[in-house]
Amino acid sequence: MTAQGLFLTFEGIDGSGKSTQARLLAETLRRLGHDVVLTREPGGSPGAEEIRRLVLEGDPDRWSAETEILLFTAARRDHLERTILPALAAGKIVVCDRFADSTRMYQGLSRGDLRRLVDQLHALMIGREPDLTVLIDMDPETGLSRAKGRHGNEERFEDFGPDLQRRMRTGFLALAQEFPDRFRVIDGNRDMDMVAADVTEIVTRELQRFS
Template sequence: MTAGGVFISFEGIDGSGKSTQARLLADWLEGQGRDVILTREPGGSPGAEEIRKLVLEGEPDRWSAETELLLFAAARRDHLERTIRPALAAGQVVICDRFADSTRMYQGLRSGDMRAKVDALHDLMIGHEPDLTLLIDMDPELGLGRALSRGTGEERFESFGSGLQARMRAGFLALAKEFPDRIAVIDGAQPVEDVAEAVQAVVAGRLG
């Protein structure tokens, strides 16, 4: 674990329920007496929240994958400097709804194979991974339907359709095999309470 604190991220395709599970985990850990910060990406700091509007709203072709990569990296760097690192240094548990794995998928796979560029920029400007990543796995069609029904105005990536979501799901599962010590896969098709219990079991095992 990170010296001083613990960094946990949630990943998954749109509509997988990861945001709900992140909130439930934060509540559970606080009930265990842990000092918890719940944050999100893109966002999590004032500057990063401004960038969030740029990348999640508007037409699907508003940005190229390359431009998106730079915007997400800028948001993540600000988030890391102003929120994540100070919280970890203070010994807090940081729970983040998405982190670098989402960029590896959404920008790394959206336009050809940009994964090498994503990883190179991450190594250069971010250089930090979560201690534990919980991947909430979900059928792409079901997840997309859930995501589109929210009507938040932040559906730019959902508007790319189920084909992108299917590629993202396959990519996330491949990442779990690539980083088995960090990424735990949770079946998101279960009832919310059962997913939460599975998440808690994994976290309890890591935190001791």
């Protein structure tokens, strides 16, 4: 691994299986002898986990999109300072379930025309993009059905309904075209193990390129 580490993120609509694939990849990389930090957004540090509860629970209209952008950016900054950057400085692989691309979609595109604001705050307060982003592409109706079946308290965004998920999918695919050097798109409408095999193949190839 390089002295600067490697920063990998997973993106996708709700219920796409990205969290499962992030966990499976981390397990595979550890078996291969890599030092891996598996983390998530919002969250990944004590302060960011507190903000996670604020933004993912409660009524769908609890926050405006503008307020959410500020909350997510604050959580991301704490996560970056306390978890991501120290791990990368130690030469570790960071595997993160969601990062700034999710904010570009959920708040910047799908809940208002605020993409420019998201990017401005990102440049000012974060200033870091992943080295590689794996987008798990999923049928929106299937993904939403999976997400609603988790029976957890963090369903605020799922409660916006299928229209948001459809716009999210279109937006994520557009992001993959906007940033082709770091995005890799994988068909998530398949068996979990088949998806995991594709993820492992892609990441293994990228590790060789970055090493």
